[in-house]
Structure formats: structure tokens, C-alpha cells
Amino acid sequence: MAGILIKNAFVIDPLSGIKGEVMDIAIKNGKIVEEEPPGAEVIDAGGCLTLPGGIDSHSHVCGTKVNFGRYMSPEDMRAGRTARKGVMHVTSGYSVPTTFGNSYRYSTMGYTTILEGAMAPLEARHTHEEFNATPHQDMLANTLFDGNWSIMEAVREKDIARAAAVVAWVLAAAKGFAIKLTNPGGTEAWGWGEDVQSIHDPVPRFGVTPAEIISTMIRANEILNLPHSVHLHCNNLGVPGNYQTTLDTIDLAPDLNSKRQSLYLTHVQFHSYGGSTWRDICSKSEDITRAVNNRPQVVMDMGQIMFGRTTTMTADGPMEFKLYMLHHNKWSNHDVELETGSGIIPVYYGRKSLVNCVMWSIGLELALLTRNPWQCLLSTDSPNGAPFVKYPEIIALLMSRRFRENERRMIDPRTEHFVPLFAIERELDWYEIAVMTRAAQAKALGITCIGKGYMAPGAEADVAIFPIMPDKVDPSVDFQQVMAGFSRTRYTIKRGRVVARDGEVVVEGANSTIWTKAHVPDAYDMSLDPEFQKKFEQYYTVRMSNYPVQDVYLPRGVRIDTEAQL
């Protein structure tokens, strides 16, 4: 590989402290290098905005529930069809596209790394197989621990070391990346048709509370030195008045790590509702952002909703059932034995619906009211809030007050009585957008150690060049150009290869799957623990020896090793 030289790039690279300089970038052997490699292919960026490859820190693109969303929605497969072209496979689908559809669309938007938001360990093989068919992005999988019986028993015994040991074993077995808690306790209670209403409610039949699960897991996470923090989907998603639960949860977060946050809250928009019923739902984004502004140990992502059709899918079974009771549309609920559950429902977010308009506003408010862009990341919880192809529109909304005012005229006129959005004058700049779409994600996920999220020499050569001239475009006025620019890169470079050009994918991809292995002393190796073995064989329908995902499922796995403090 001769290498690439990108000339005249307008670089914003927050992690390296570059806030907009015209410079050259040299790439060799998939890495950014200091000196121009001889015989390099020259790409003239011509002053265009050049950012590190995008990172999505919470998206549902691969796995059993995503695939079930595809099964359930043949009508969704009628949208977004593209024919085979060059190296590109046939794609179809809008809110739950085929794996190649996901990969190509992310790639043309400049995204090179995606974290799958929820993988049930028992169903990890399916997720990894779909990862292999998402060829243009490096993939990571959050592993669900919210209803894991062994974890809940350890929590009940107040044995943090044992919880850590279980996490270490399951992560290594499922080849997962980080700990995901989805409605901790609630999803498992749903196995008996119950749910929890606050983080201090005991989980029926387990004698623990969600608060205890969260606190224990945060500490277990730090004992294992995992790259990412606990990734939490709070309790009471989508319930009017749930902001109190979210504030209580934020209060639980200790500051344990100097390099990154100690608690990652995902799709906080769905957790920032005031009021008590759907009739008086209002925005509590100010309370939430005030709490987050005061706690550098917490990072959240927006979970913005955008108007239109989409599919919700989450491990939060009880919430999906409540949603079904509202919509009365087709639905799915699923229990993963001893671990977690899931639910899927197609939804439509309409401009005519006041509730949806309030939700839409809250997401934007979270991003605009959080002072430090490193603490509020851009996401739609794709496809729950909207398919990820809407990211450019969200960027434009955040960068342009005029665009927000235009939208205001289209939505339910009562909205402004329930939300503070239209009083916010802040418009984000290019640097803040670069932080919110790649740098902060890399930092929050702790993957800067493997060269993600920045472009200094030594980093992975993941680069996105957008057809936007930051010195000529005024984003607050030319929001249409911003939107068009972010939806189609001029070049997307993945590990030193141009993978997409002007909206077209030009090579067959070869991604890698990033997973973590925490090394624990033998005394904490769960595969040697007789009690764990006994319970496993007694309760699981699979044998313990068949449970771990074999290496063959990860042809290009990248392992992050950590040393546990046990």
C-alpha cells in the first residue's frame, strides 16, 4: 500500500487540539504518519472540512432484535432500495436496513466505527455474524447485564468482586466490549409481567434494587479497568415524569476514573420528561443538563427523535409493551433466558402530535444546554429516535437557530408552552460538532488507546472529508448546505483506504470487531467456579462449554486487554 497524502485539508481534530487548520495529512499502512510516504496517492481536499472518522456510540444495527425488526416490517424493506452497483450489494430498508445498507449509508456519512447498543450474551453469535456483514465500520458490542441472574445474586450478596468476575467471564465469552444496563432490574421483572417504577424499588423475586445494580456495576467496571464505563439505559424510559428517576440515577454516579466518565447515560431524551400523563408532558431538559453540567463524571447521548417513520427496538421489554398499548400496532416481546429481554415496535413520530414535538425539542435542548460538548454526544439511538441517516439534519438544527425557527412553524403550535427550546440562542460551531460526533465518542468509549477518534501520527487512518468549506459556509444561514455536506462525504477513508467517494462505496470492506478481555486471577475465573458452573448447567439451556463465541466468528477481532484489580 503506497499510502495517501491529503492536501489542503481544513482539519478539526479535537483530541489532538486542532481547532481548524489547513494542513496535510499523510497516511501509510493504515496509520496516520508524520512524513509523506513516497509514491503516495494525493487527494486534494481543497480546504474542505476534514474530520476523524465518525464514531456512533449508540446505535442498533446488528443482532437478533434488529433482524427481528426486519422480519416484522416487510413494508420497511420496500423503502430505500438500491440495486447492485460495482462492489455494492443490493440494499433495502429505511429504518432497519440490511446490514450492507447500514454499512454503506454510514460510510457515505463518514462513519467508520459503530457501537451496537445492546447484545444479549446468549445471542452474541448472531450479532457477530452480522458484524461481519457490516464491512465498512469497526464494530463494538455493548453486552447486556441488566437482568443477569449471576450478577443480581452478586449484587444481593454485596459482592462487587464476584460481579466483576462474572462480567469478565461473560464479556470474554460473548466477545463484547462494555457493560450495558437496560432498565436494570425492570427487564428481568418483566419476565413475570412486572416492572420497577423507581430506582429504589426492589426487583421482584431478586431482593435488589436498580440503584444497587447500577452502583455495583459502576464499581465492578472500574475494578476490571474496562475501556468504557457502564452504559446505562435508565429505568422508566418514556414515562411522563421520569426525569426524577434520571436525576436520581445521575446522583449515583461516583467519580472514579480520571480518563473518562464513570457513567454513560444513553438516549437521555427519552428520560427527560416532566408532567404526569401524556397530556401534560413537558421538557425537563434544564434539570437534567444542570445535573450533568455539575458532574464531569457523567456523559450522555441525545437520543434525538426526528419526525417520520421508524422502528423502536430495545432490550427494555416492559417499555415496548406500554408502547404497544398506545399504538396498537404489531409488536414483539422476547425473553432471553437468565439475561434480559427485548421488544420491537414500528412507530411514526408526527409533527401533528404534541407529545412527539415535545420529544423532538427535548433532544435538541439537551445538546444545546449542556455546556461541555464532550458530555453530550449526538445520537438518535438509531433507529429508535430516527434512522441514523437523519444525523446531518440534527447537526444542521444544532448549528442554526434559523432552521429551528423554520421547523417551529411546522410543528404543533402548542409545543412552545412545554419546552424551552425556542428561547435558546446557542448555535454550535464546527468544533463542537466534531466533538459530538467523533472525538467525545472515542474518549467516552475509551478507544483512543487503539487509535480511534483523532488524526495525530500513530492514529488509525480513519478520515472523513466533507464537501463543506468551513470558512465560506455560515452554518446558521446555509443549513441546507450543512445538511447536504454531512450526508455525503467527498472521501471516507477507513484504515488508510478510500472506502466511499461522493456517496458511493468503492471497495469491499474488511472491518474488525473490537472486544475486551479483562484478565482476572484464577480465583475469580468463573469458568473454574463450581457454584457458577453448577447454576449454569442447571438453569441455562446451553452447556457452559458451548456458550462462548468461538474465534471463528471474529475473523478480524481486535482484543483490548485489561488487568483487573482483584
Place this chain on the structure above:
Amino acid sequence: MRVILKTRPREKPRIPIEAEEIIPQNFLRKNEITVFHGNKEKSLDDLFFVTIEGPAVSPDQVEVILTGDTGVIKRVGEYMNAGRIIIEGDIGMHCGNFMSAGEIIIQGNADAWLGREMRGGHILCEGNTGHYCAAGYRGEKRGMRGGMVEVKGNAGDFAAEYLSGGEVIIHGNCGDLPGVEMRGGTLVIGGDCARPCGNMTGGTCMVFGKASQFLPTFRANGSQEVEYAGKRYRMNLFRGDVANRGKGTLMVRA
């Protein structure tokens, strides 16, 4: 303008022709109309003898006449919004998909998915029609939303599935589950049918023949006189489908 399309003899007459471009408004454009013969894209001339008579300035004045071996032609009249199509024979699947205005007259039988998810306009089928007449496609929760489909003969299973507006009249018998998941509009069945209107939430269905295997989830709601084909009939009224919190009306001849 009158466009006459007569099928040319083909070596393999069973290969379906996908002809979503055969709609009146397309004959006003200058560029060529193409159709798919199996998986090969062909020009209209390759498969049809095309005769065009007279001028037209708007699609309303265009009349397309299909003759010959038309039973394997699919998707005729898809997204049609004006004019008239007359089919002198049978027609293949998906005739009149999504049409919003205009008229289609089928003098023979129609295959499945006749007028699926149509928004407006008028379809008349002189013969029988296949399954899923005037229905919604796989997974789609709203089927036909407006316009009218009239079938002189019989219809297959799942007629008017997901009907949410407009009128469907089937003078003959229907197969299993007509009007299932109906949420609006009117369905009239002149003959017999089985298990009508399962899961309906709205709209009106009238059965003038015999409704066999009647679903138990309908609540009797009096009777009423209705006129059909020049005669007055006394009908038993039912509300339902109760299993789906439905507020639809199902009438069956007393």
C-alpha cells in the same frame, strides 16, 4: 389519444412482463417506455405492436387498450393518475397499484393484488379476481385508501384486507377472510364468504350472501334495510371486531 398495445407472439409466453410504465401519462412524454421481460429490460416495441391514434394534450385524453395474451402482464397502471386503461382479456398481478385517479377496465379476470393500496380512481373487473383484491401489501397497515374497485365475478381470499377508505364491491363470492383488518371504507359482497372482517376496527361491510364460519367476536346490534342491485334486503347488524376494540359495522343478510 388512443394507444393500442397488442402483445407480440413470444417464444416463451409464460415469462411475466413487468409493465409499471404502462400508464396513460407516460404516453405523452417523448422518451421511450420500457418494460421488463423476465429480468431483461426491453422497449415497448419489442413486446407489443403499438398503434397510436389521434393527439392528446393532457393524460385525461389518453386511452390505453391492451389486447392479446395479457394475462402475464404485471403492474399495469401503477401510480396512474389520469386517463383510462382498457384490458381486453385477463391481467396479471398488481394491476392498478397505488393509482390515484383514472379508470381501469378489465374485461377478463384479474390476478392477485388488484388495486392494492390504491388512493383513488376506478377499477372495474368483469371477470374474477385473485387473492388480496384491494388489499395492503405485506406488512403495510393501510391498504386501499380511496377510489372504487368493482368486481363482477368472484374474489379470492383476503379481499379488501386493511381497507381504510374508498369502496370495494364484489358481486360474486369471496374466499376466506374478506375485509380482515378493515379500518374504514365500505366493502360490499354480493355472494357468499367465510370468516368476514376479522380484527376490523372501522368501516362497513355488507354481505348479501351467506357468511360461513362467522367469527364469535362480533356483537349483534339490531337490523336494518339496505338496497343492493335494485332490491331491498333486511340485514342483521353486528359491531366489532370486539377482540380488537373495533367499531366497525358488519351487515349480513337476514
